[in-house]
Amino acid sequence: MEKTTTTQQTMDQVISPAQLLEHWQGHRGLTRRVIEAFPEKEFFNHSIGGMRPFSEMVSELLAIAVPGLREIVGGKTTELEEKIDFGNDKSKVLQLWDESTEEINQLWSQLGLEHFQEYIKLFGQYEGTVQSSIFYFIDNEIHHRGQAYVYLRSLNIEPPFFYER
Numbered sequence: 001m002e003k004t005t006t007t008q009q010t011m012d013q014v015i016s017p018a019q020l021l022e023h024w025q026g027h028r029g030l031t032r033r034v035i036e037a038f039p040e041k042e043f044f045n046h047s048i049g050g051m052r053p054f055s056e057m058v059s060e061l062l063a064i065a066v067p068g069l070r071e072i073v074g075g076k077t078t079e080l081e082e083k084i085d086f087g088n089d090k091s092k093v094l095q096l097w098d099e100s101t102e103e104i105n106q107l108w109s110q111l112g113l114e115h116f117q118e119y120i121k122l123f124g125q126y127e128g129t130v131q132s133s134i135f136y137f138i139d140n141e142i143h144h145r146g147q148a149y150v151y152l153r154s155l156n157i158e159p160p161f162f163y164e165r
Helices: 006-012 017-037 040-045 054-074 090-108 130-154
Strands: 119-122 126-129
Touching: 017 054, 017 090, 017 130, 040 054, 040 090, 054 090, 054 119, 054 130, 119 130, 126 130
Parallel strands: none
Antiparallel strands: 119 126
16 A cells, blocks of 8 residues: 555545544543442442442553653653552542543644554553544543443443543
8 A cells, every 4th residue: 555645644534633632522421420429438439240349440451541642742662550549549540530631732732634644552552643643542431431341330320421521
């Protein structure tokens, strides 16, 4: 397959970087509402069938999105560190979530269209394009949010509507 030029990529583009960011941030807003829906104790302790508590899944999400985007923008490889100590304080989780959401916006502004098809090795181990890495960030969040929906339902809590982003 022939390598396309930036001009050709722009002509063939289906979704703009701004639209992709808006889509991602819509998911992040929904995930934030899911975090809020959990009673604090259950957020850190509730699990089903050997799955991790949602707090550990959120720690993973925080460890991937901004550090991954920093690596994409800055080019400096870092190790993936999935464990964040929240001190069993959900307000700290929400604060970190909000800070990371803002940082995504700042980093995104440094990501040019020409970079989306570049091949990278994220965290020194995950190979793909910048675009496929960003899709992974989003897909992984949706996957873990789905697990959280099961947790909330098991606690007799109505989760936020998934389509209200």
